[in-house]
Amino acid sequence: MRKKIVAGNWKMNTNVDEGKKLSQEICEMIKKKPLKTIYGSPGVILFPPFVHIIEIAKIIKDVEGVFVGAQNCYSELSGAYTGEISAPMIKSAGATHVLIGHSERRKLFNESNKMLAAKTSFAIENGLNVVFCCGESLEERENEIHFEVIRRQLKEGLFWLDIESFSNVIIAYEPVWAIGTGKTATPDQAQQMHAFIRELIAEKYGKELADSFSILYGGSCNAKNAQQLFEQEDVDGGLIGGASLKAGDFFKIIQSF
Ligand code: PEP
Numbered sequence: 001m002r003k004k005i006v007a008g009n010w011k012m013n014t015n016v017d018e019g020k021k022l023s024q025e026i027c028e029m030i031k032k033k034p035l036k037t038i039y040g041s042p043g044v045i046l047f048p049p050f051v052h053i054i055e056i057a058k059i060i061k062d063v064e065g066v067f068v069g070a071q072n073c074y075s076e077l078s079g080a081y082t083g084e085i086s087a088p089m090i091k092s093a094g095a096t097h098v099l100i101g102h103s104e105r106r107k108l109f110n111e112s113n114k115m116l117a118a119k120t121s122f123a124i125e126n127g128l129n130v131v132f133c134c135g136e137s138l139e140e141r142e143n144e145i146h147f148e149v150i151r152r153q154l155k156e157g158l159f160w161l162d163i164e165s166f167s168n169v170i171i172a173y174e175p176v177w178a179i180g181t182g183k184t185a186t187p188d189q190a191q192q193m194h195a196f197i198r199e200l201i202a203e204k205y206g207k208e209l210a211d212s213f214s215i216l217y218g219g220s221c222n223a224k225n226a227q228q229l230f231e232q233e234d235v236d237g238g239l240i241g242g243a244s245l246k247a248g249d250f251f252k253i254i255q256s257f
Contacts, residue, residue: 003214004230005170005237006254007045007131008244009071009099019052020059025247027063030254035065044254045097045131046244047071050085057094069097069131072105075118077126087126098123099239101133101157103176113156120158124165131170131239132158133218134197138177146175147196154197159204166205170214171197172239178219180241187228187235190217194234223249226256 014022023046035043043065048056053068060066074084090098100123101116111119116132123130134153136146150173158169173193178185185193194215202210217229218239229235237257243249 002212002236003043004257005043005045005214005216006250007047007069007097007099007172007216007237007239008250009047009102009218009239009241010049010244011071011104011241012049013245014048014052016052016055019048020055022245022247023048023052023056023059023068026250027059027066029247029251030063030066033255035254045069047097047099047131050090050093053090053093053095067096069095069099069128071099071102073098073100073119073123073128075115075122077122087123087128091127095128097129097131099131099133099172101153103133103135103174103179107176113153116157117160120161120169121165124161124168129168129170131172131216133172133174133239135174135176135179135219141175141177146193150193150197151200154200159200163205163209167209170216171201172216172218173197174218174239176219180220182220184220184222184225184229185217187232190229190235191232194232198234221253223252223256226253230256 045067047069056068070090073087073090077086100119105111120130134150136149140146140149175185197215198210214236216237216239217235221238221240222243
């Protein structure tokens with residue numbers, strides 16, 4: 001059975017106290033309605049800013065099915081890389097996951113598929129699970145090259161991993177035109193792309209792994225549209241930005257399966 005996952009990308013929002021409060025609220029709601037009854041593990045992954053991780057790891061510790069991750073990591077273990085954070089550091093703070101290749105990182109920080117491949121490798125070698133983001137721009141969709149774009153992002157960023165490493169990856173399909181815009185992909189558009197991604201995984205790693213692999217949708221997913229998206233056969237959950245900053249909305253999304 002494929003794991004159902006809802007992940008919250010808080011981006012550069014909340015200070016430490018606000019982040020602790022938000023994660024406490026989410027955990028309280030989950031404790032009242034434990035995730036085990038809804039998902040196989042992992043269920044919920046919170047991606048706060050780096051500086052919150054230690055505190056949030058303590059808050060989620062005893063809440064079954066809730067994990068904390070970092071929004072980025074560097075592709076070296078340690079050394080003269082001022083301002084960067086490595087996978088072992090993230091792990092030592094209590095995180096289990098890391099987001100790699102978010103479109104904001106690709107666009108604003110010029111992260112190439114090659115760099116993302118290196119980051120993914122270091123993260124997995126150092127014991128983190130990777131949520132790897134891919135997605136096409138509006139122009140690429142309008143030019144009908146979106147399938148090609150995703151194929152290339154996955155081939156160059158991920159598909160050189162061996163099967164054992166690849167099983168530590170979750171893919172998030174996030175069309176760039178849907179992120180933070182209020183313009184969500186239709187359930188059909190999401191399903192089409194997720195089925196395509198699953199086919200690519202099957203070609204590369206075999207049907208068995210593809211069938212058990214979690215593919216999340218991201219891009220203006222909210223408490224109102226989550227259910228329709230999650231109902232699609234190949235949509236195994238969501239990576240949520242804006243709507244993950246309100247505990248009540250995020251919890252509704254968690255309950256949308
Ligand atoms: C994201 O940042 O990954 C995201 C999906 O954002 P939003 O839900 O706000 O579109």
